[in-house]
Amino acid sequence: MAGIYIHIPFCKSRCAYCDFYSTTELPLRTRYVDALIREYELRRNELTEAVRTIYIGGGTPSQLKSDDLARLLQALPTEVVEELTVEANPQDTTPDKLVAWREAGVNRLSIGIQSFHNRTLRRLGRRHDAQAARKAVEMAKQYGFTNISIDLIYATPEQTMEEWQEDIEEALALDVPHISTYCLMYEKGTPLYELLEKGRVEEIDEDTVNDMYAMICQTLNKAGYDHYEVSNFARPRYKSKHNSNYWNDTPYLGLGAGAHSYDGKVRRANHPDLLAYLSGLMHDEVPHTDEVLTANDHYNEQIMLGLRTSQGVAITERRLKEAQKYIDRGLLTIANGHIRATQEGLNILNRIIEDMMI
Ligand code: SF4
Structure with a gap:
């Protein structure tokens, strides 16, 4: 899909x-x-x-x-x-x-x-x-x-x-x-x-x-x-x-000036410039930049996107180790094989995410 x-x-x-x-x-x-x-x-x-x-x-x-x-x-x-x-x-x-x-x-x-x-x-x-x-x-x-x-x-x-x-x-x-x-x-x-x-x-x-x-x-x-x-x-x-x-890591195609696309490996950003977009397409070109995601980027994105959802991010040994101090403080919790934020944790979610990223 x-x-x-x-x-x-x-x-x-x-x-x-x-x-x-x-x-x-x-x-x-x-x-x-x-x-x-x-x-x-x-x-x-x-x-x-x-x-x-x-x-x-x-x-x-x-x-x-x-x-x-x-x-x-x-x-x-x-x-x-x-x-x-x-x-x-x-x-x-x-x-x-x-x-x-x-x-x-x-x-x-x-x-x-x-x-x-x-x-x-x-x-x-x-x-x-x-x-x-x-x-x-x-x-x-x-x-x-x-x-x-x-x-x-x-x-x-x-x-x-x-x-x-x-x-x-x-x-x-x-x-x-x-x-x-x-x-x-x-x-x-x-x-x-x-x-x-x-x-x-x-x-x-x-x-x-x-x-x-x-x-x-x-x-x-x-x-x-x-x-x-x-x-x-x-x-x-x-x-x-x-x-x-x-949030589920599904690929999408982004069309238009400033739109982003993702195919599971590469993030592509069309340049946010209307005139460059219009003139590029007159020659069948779309001005854009590609970013190939490394294993670390992928890990970080899953933490960043997963922890924002009520389902959370799937447990792995490494994630659990990083999350433990927040679990002990009641800011993260474990449910259905996932680590997710508690209501209290949501207040400082950005700090938690930043700390858990590599
Ligand atoms: S400037 Fe346009 S895009 Fe930005 S908030 Fe206003 S309506 Fe939305």
Whole structure:
């Protein structure tokens, strides 16, 4: 089983915290879809198994014109695809687009809500407000989407525990089967990072961040969501198949500027440069860099990805030796032949992972 990831790097404007590869060159969208189709034709032989999942991420895929998206999906091998996700911005989630997405075969939407507080949304530089976020989910359901995920961000500047609790309650009230939550990171080079450097915003202290994380874990667990990965919660049968494949070491083909691919041995990164991508494909070339994974890289990736999931990473003699001190402290535990993080361990998971890597 294999997956295809497609990167759509276009955004109407740039959010203050974002360091993903994206551009506001919207007039190039149709040319870009032509290039994506060509890249697929050139690289289709890299897929050695049937494609079961397609994930269109960004950027803002919902900024694609509907006929361009349909054309793109017609060019891809969708015969046995079980999950076809498009990331959508609430403001683009309109009746016309919802109809077009359904007709094109999209069966899962990931809606970037981030917060239900307008002050937070403004500070993050998001284009939508809380009302648009609620409306987007309601409309998606009305137009027949049942597999809906929403994203929330916590630890935003000046956010209180009460506000976070309200965000979680609003998310639950929308009754969606999948919720992803991310802790805000101040990435170098972003406007928000500059504000932090100038002392115009303050980071939330570590204890509060941990409390916020514990709050979402407890509340969603109680509401019947399975905490299947550090940042992801799903009702039964609604785990993201595509993302689960990343964590299970499954190969995937990444198309587009800035997209990554993995065939089990080599990680390939297409250069995050729209113009270089478009001009390269005029000559049937995709500017990219390959990284051949060594045995150590592979070991580290399995630790890094496995420990982020609720299943954990399979026990080996070496991993158990590295994990023992954390098991003794109650931060890791053993279950079903795997080593996995406890709730307490999740708070310092990055430190544990770093320490266990070679
Ligand atoms: S957060 Fe999303 S919508 Fe905002 S600039 Fe980044 S990719 Fe675009």
